[in-house]
Amino acid sequence: MPSADDRPSGLLSAWARSNRLEPISGPLPEAEPTPPASSTPPIQFPDAVTPSTGQLPPFTPSITRQLPSVTHVLPGVSENTSQRIPVVIKGELKKPLAPSPLPPLIHKKRRQRSSLIGIALLLLISLMALLSATPLGREIGFSFQQGSSLVNDPQNTLNTLVAQATATAIYHQKNDGYDPFYTAGQVISKGLSTLNWPVGECTYWANLRYHQITGNWVAWSGNADQWVDGARKAGWNVSSTPHAPSIVVLMPGTQGASHAYGHVAVVESVSGNVAHTSNMNWYANGGGFDRTSNVDFHSGPGVYFVWHS
Numbered sequence: 001m002p003s004a005d006d007r008p009s010g011l012l013s014a015w016a017r018s019n020r021l022e023p024i025s026g027p028l029p030e031a032e033p034t035p036p037a038s039s040t041p042p043i044q045f046p047d048a049v050t051p052s053t054g055q056l057p058p059f060t061p062s063i064t065r066q067l068p069s070v071t072h073v074l075p076g077v078s079e080n081t082s083q084r085i086p087v088v089i090k091g092e093l094k095k096p097l098a099p100s101p102l103p104p105l106i107h108k109k110r111r112q113r114s115s116l117i118g119i120a121l122l123l124l125i126s127l128m129a130l131l132s133a134t135p136l137g138r139e140i141g142f143s144f145q146q147g148s149s150l151v152n153d154p155q156n157t158l159n160t161l162v163a164q165a166t167a168t169a170i171y172h173q174k175n176d177g178y179d180p181f182y183t184a185g186q187v188i189s190k191g192l193s194t195l196n197w198p199v200g201e202c203t204y205w206a207n208l209r210y211h212q213i214t215g216n217w218v219a220w221s222g223n224a225d226q227w228v229d230g231a232r233k234a235g236w237n238v239s240s241t242p243h244a245p246s247i248v249v250l251m252p253g254t255q256g257a258s259h260a261y262g263h264v265a266v267v268e269s270v271s272g273n274v275a276h277t278s279n280m281n282w283y284a285n286g287g288g289f290d291r292t293s294n295v296d297f298h299s300g301p302g303v304y305f306v307w308h309s
Helices: 009-018 104-133 135-139 157-167 202-214 224-234
Strands: 237-239 246-250 263-271 274-280 292-298 303-307
Touching: 202 224, 202 263, 202 274, 224 237, 224 246, 224 263, 224 303, 263 292
Parallel strands: none
Antiparallel strands: 237 303, 246 263, 246 303, 263 274, 274 292
16 A cells, blocks of 8 residues: 555645645654553453344343342331231222113012012901900900900991901800900890890800899890999899809909900809809810800909899
């Protein structure tokens, strides 16, 4: 290659003008000495680099270590996880979707279940009303209201029929003087003919048997515990001393009589203060509903004897 001195002077001048070089005048500066070679080894590049693919070999760090776990506990909170303050992440607060309609089959079953519950409640109310209107309910102390009774309504024919049927039903397994025909107040008659009495009850037998002995019909209506008041209104004799023949009236709860209406019987004979009686609907000595039996009663509180002069 030709040196700068060998270049044509015209070409050199044109090159200097294009690069705006000023001619150097005077002697050239001396060249600085070359520093000695350093002891640092030159950088060695791996020979495994493949120029065609440009992929580098896998790099493995020379120093590896595991970072320490950092746990930050809030002031005043122990390390126990059960006492840590829970972090609540709220949802998107979207309006809940309306429930989907029930399938027709499930809807039908629910309607049937509701109907059955309604029928059961209706039957329960009817049973409670029946107990309130019957002697059994009064004997066990069941009543909607003191002094109220469904059978006391003279306009309610259905309730009267229920009471009459109940008078001869299995409920009367006790010594009960209930009169289902007593619905319109006590009747006082002249005693020329018999009044309407329920067959099988103690009131039926007392009226029938006393007429057989004396020829007199009971001249008043009502339950057994109303016979004392009826006898007084009809002009009959009323006493607490045993008398034969007469009708003995046991007030409710007296000497085994029903706690609801009491009991009546016919006095066949008397021994001191003991009255030997014939009864119906008295569950002792083989008696019962529509069956007669002989029972002794003695004078005392709640015991009255009535007879016609």
